[in-house]
Amino acid sequence: MQSQLPLYPEQASNFAPHVDALMIFIIAVCLFFAVAVTAAVVIFFFKYQRKHPDEVGVPIHGDMRLETAWMVVPLVLALAMFGWGAVVYVDFRNTPQETLDIYVIGKQWMWKLQQPNGMREINELHVPVGRNIRLIMASEDVIHDFFVPAFRVKMDVVPGHYNTMWFRPTKAGRYHFFCAQYCGTNHAVMGGWVTVMEPSDYAAWLSGSSGADANPVVAGEKLFAEKACITCHFSNGTGRAPSLNGVYGGQVGLADGSTVTADESYIRESILVPNAKIVRGYQPVMPTFQGQLTEEQIMALTAYIKSLQSQPVPATGAGVLPAAAGKK
Amino acid sequence: MSEHIVSPKIYLAIFGTLMLGTFLTVVAAYRDLGQWNIVVALAIATFKATLVVLYFMHARYSPKRTQLVVICAVFWLAIMLALTLSDYTTRQHEGRIITPSAAHSLSV
Amino acid sequence: MHRTGELYGQFETLEQQKDTASFGMWVFLAQEVLFFGGLFMAYTVNRRAYPWAFGAGSSTLDLTLGGANTVVLILSSLTMAMSVWAAQVGKKRLVTWMLIATLGLGTVFLGVKVVEYKQKFDHHLIPGHGFDIRYVSQHPELAKNPEEAAKEAEELDKAFAKDPDLNAHAQLYFSLYFGMTGLHALHMIVGAGLLLWLIAESIGGRYTPKYNTPVETVGLYWHFVDIVWIYLFPLLYLIDRHN
Amino acid sequence: MPREHYLNATYGIRSWLLTTDHKRIALLYLASVTFFFFVGGMFATMIRIHLLTPNGYLVSPETYNKLFTMHGVAMIFFFLIPSIPAVLGNFLIPLMIGAKDLAFPKINLLSWYIYLVGGSFVLYSFATGGLDTGWTFYTPLSSVYSNSAVTPAVIGIFINGFSSILTGLNFIVTIHTMRAPGMTWFRLPLFVWAHYATSIIFILGTPVIAITLLLAGLERMFHLGFFNPALGGDPILFQHLFWFYSHPAVYIMILPAMGVISEIIPTFARKPIFGYAFIAGSSIAIAVIGFFVWAHHMFLTGESTFAALAFSFLSYLVAIPSAVKVFNWASTLYKGSIAWDTPMLYAMGFIGLFLIGGLTGLFLACLGLDIHLHDTYFVVAHFHYIMVGGAVMGYVGGLHFWWPKITGKLYPEFLARVAAVTLFIGFNLTFFPQFILGYLGMPRRYHNYPPEFQVLNVMSTAGASILALGYLLPMVYLIWSMRYGQVAGPNPWPATGLEWKTDSPPLTENFHVTPEVTWEPYDFKNRQDLGLVAGTRPLAPAHGDD
Secondary structure, eight states, X not given: OOOSSOSSOOOOBSHHHHHHHHHHHHHHHHHHHHHHHHHHHHHHHHHTBOOSTTOOOOOOOOOHHHHHHHHHHHHHHHHHHHHHHHHHHHHHHSOOSSOEEEEEEEETTEEEEEOTTSOEEESEEEEETTSOEEEEEEESSSOEEEEEGGGTEEEEEOTTSOEEEEXXXXXXXXXXXXXXXXXXXXXXXXXXXXXXXXXXXXXXXXXXSXXXXXXXXXXXXXXXXXXXXGGTBOTTSOSSBOOOTTOTTSEEEBTTSOEEEOOHHHHHHHHHSGGGSOBTTOOXXXXXXXXXXXXXXXXXXXXXXXXXXXXXXXXXXXTOOTTOOOOO | OOOOOOOHHHHHHHHHHHHHHHHHHHHHHTXXXXXXXXXXXXXXXXXXXXXXXXXXXXXXXXXXXXXXXXXXXXXXXXXXXXXXXXXHXXXXXXXXXXXXXXXXXXXX | OOEETTEETTOSXXXXXXXXXXXXXXXXXXXXXXXXXXXXXXXXXXXXXXXXXXXXXXXXXXXXXXXXXXXXXXHHHHHHHHHHHHHHHTOHHHHHHHHHHHHHHHHHHHHHHHHHHHHHHHTTOSSSTTOOTTHXXXXXXXXXXXXXXXXXXXXXXXXXXXXXXXXHHHHHHHHHHHHHXXXXXXXXXXXXXXXXHHHHHHHTTOOOSSXXXXXXXXXXXXXXXXXXXXXXXXXXXXXXXXX | OOSSOTTTSSOSHHHHHTOOOHHHHHHHHHHHHHHHHHHHHHHHHHHHHHTTSTTOOSSXXXXXXXXXXXXXXXXXXXXXXXXXXXXXXXXXXXXXXXXXXXXXXXHHHHHXXXXXXXXXXXXXXXXXXXXXXXXXXXXXXXXXXOOSOHHHHHHHHHHHXXXXXXXXXHHHHHHHHOOOTTOOGGGSOHHHHHHHHHHHXXXXXXXXXXXXXXXXXXXXXXXXXSSOGGGTOOHHHHHHHHHHHHHHHXXXXXXXXXXHHHHHHHHHHTSOOTTHHHHHHHHHHHHHHGGGOGGGGOTTTTOOHHHHHHHHHHXXXXXXXXXHHHHHHHHHHTTOOBOOOHHHHHHHHHHHHHHHHHHHHHHHHSHHHHHHHTTBHHHHHHHHIIIIIIIIHHHHHHHHHHHHHHHSEEOOHHHHHHHHHHHHHHHHHHHHHHHHHHHHTOBSSOSSOOGGGHHHHHHHHHHHHHHHHHHHHHHHHHHHHHHHSEEOOSOSSOOOSGGGGSOSSOOTTSOSSOOOOOSOTTOOOOTTTTTOSTTSSOSSGGGOOO
């Protein structure tokens, strides 16, 4: 365990060493300036202490070279900080291709998390070490924020938006996670533990759970039939709506000539506001499912549509670009 | 500083131009110019506003500091609009997505 | 501070006092630009998000009333400018008449606004639980002519097809409509109060080529209110009229 | 003491409540901001005591949330923002530029009444249910979910905004049109430049927070949807509008303090300030660039990567003018004749604390680090270093510097130095541990915390008790000095500004004759005039002139 007075949290993700290195760099630069200025002030303060009551200082009005130097040098160092920080941030905001997706729902004052196989957890998260983990996050009420200090990651969970973040745990163990965005009365207790496990332990843990019936793909498939999606979205692309096979992750051509990447947000929007983006060659006939699906059902449907990825792509219908598919 | 007296003729000319501008705005609104509808509407409005500021409000004949205030006000408004939109227009997913729970509360 | 005739104690000369007063009003108006600016920002972001709802909401507004009001307000700006001119050249009677004309036109504007608000109330277009953008199309007896109403209903159906949550999003449009026009009207009411004060003073022949600062500063304010309307009119009344 | 001055020109409660004298209005503000400072300080004390133990036994979670919210609202909107501008600025700007009063004395009084009305609404909210939204009022928590008295608080802050706007308006117009003959722009004291920059923010920023909180309040009262996602609104829009003002608001707090420091340092180093034009220009630069950086509060809201990069870049630019000021202050000390008087101790403390506060801002502007540091105690420590270490040190230092001018009396120098050192030590002990807490991952606004954070929290609370003592001490001896202090004379330090060329306390019209300025700022060449001829002046000004 750590000492009584640790100076930094454990490093347990791919981001942690980067963030800590950045921290050390900026501390070094700042320490240099802080020490230099403080030393100057203290030395002058003692050295030039007034000796006679009517003494006057030497009038010096300024120096262009000095002014230029202390504008340019800090500017260069500041831009270095900006650049390095930007590299780390862009890496954080751009999720890699291969991820293990975990759905996170924040509500006052608990976290509901769901493993890819449908296993649900509350205020607990189990992830395998060495895998890229992506959290897909939504809020049911106010703004929350999922924060794992040991991973050096944090992202707001905003109602009405989907925010995602990713990390790769590098060290097995149990780590605190917190809600970092003030969300009302029990904000301080809206947290829990992330358990990072060896992949084999994780697999055992997953199978040890009875998650099968709650598998979102299975649930999504059931919903797909129940909600009559299946009556239009034929898998061979001959229905009134585009086939959804392989749609996830590809480019979709729209009626207005633009294209859009079919990711979670697009699928979600297509379910809730179907006519916002019409696939080329299809009519805006799909009704909205707003108010008819819970957040979890949407996630299940999304998971199911994503699972269609691996099935063979059928003959492309109108409006479906090569190596991609349409929707609705 | 001696004050500048704007003659009523100029006032009437400005008034006429403003009327014309109003008329053009309405006419333009009934044409389908696609994305340009809003641009044309705002351009005409800005032209009209500029006339009002310069002549009705005498900004053209005012001291430099007054003109500075006008420029600052417009500039700061532009900062707010432009930088906020720099976020909204560069998001991967524009527009908002309503949560179902939210939709429920709507139907109450 | 002590009052020495028309010169306030903190100033050295009348000219300094006049410059200061009008500059003060300009700085105040700069503040007003940003005050309305917050609303325009909210308008921009929401209109980008819900273009169909904003188009549908805008179509329910009465263009004739809105257009007429625009003319009335610009005309009142003209009379206001004329009253400043009259004071500058010493036509004391004309100052009073022009101020009265300005006040009259301003009152007409507010009266028309009341009619419009009343109409929105009758048409269930006040944001809240009773809000129903389809109310008029389902109650054609409320519309001015039934043919137009039928066309409007058709337009609404199209808009609903594009944005199924149109009713909620149109409420955002109307929240902003009432927010923006309401704040504008509030400024008009304040302006009308200032005009009343100016008229009372000008009847006594107080405004002369030497001393007309109040007329000028209130004039600046009145013109600013006019400018706000110059933007509000196309932004609120003229969205997607070509459909 | 002069026979007649602004304090004894007229008597009676009416002569104060209906005064249009900028100096009396400044004292009215002094009393009211001090009141709010102690209200906010009381909440802070309870917060620190509560956080002594991980599970906090003192208050319930609801109460704790109300404490930090009310602490923030009272301190930011009703103490820090008006403190230096409305007290010292109000008192000094006309004196410094050689005017008889501000341009609009009645509006000046009006702004104090607006402040009182706004303050009353907020106190009403505190008293009837409190406020638990955080001072940031994030929607939809504030506009939909909170059960506390949000509406009166929002109305109060809305109203109070106009007090700031009118003060800023008055300053800008005054500085433009009321300067004495010979007082050119580049002869203005840097304090005036700083207030000019601050007023720009007052005028162009405050209206945005006013309209934003009005919209949030309307949303709450009438269930509208501007910022409520359940009704189609966007909570991120609220944050954009909120921070458009609230980030520059930080500069409203720090710029005037920088102005104070720029007056104190040349006075007690007895030499012209180093790089006058750069310090003046950097004030304006901070005010302008300060408006380009707001969304660095929103890096993790889902803001677009492009916007995050742009705002991070711009945030680094605003660091430069602040750095320029610090370098110039330090250089001014070089070859000076430095007196260790109390205001100078505050100025040195300010440089130290502002240095830490400013430099830690570089950590938060850094995109990669902000992922970890955002919304942790690191942020809390950072802005307290700026707002308390910077702004409050500047304010208290300024009060000491101009106290002889305001009251005509000197305070007990030894006690004052003790208080200055106490404040410096107490402040660092309170807030430095919070940087470490933040890096360890303790989030803000937590009423309880994991036990591993306890040691640092105890240190912080210990420091806070020293800090509290440091604030009470000046309160006591300054009030004492009003009656029993030694008579100061017109220019006890001596300093070069116009305000020191008139009586202490000044008469109602400020100057006997309108001054004409023929000298450059911070010019100590004319030693005769300043009483600096050998043998005419004792070493410590504490003995006074008369």
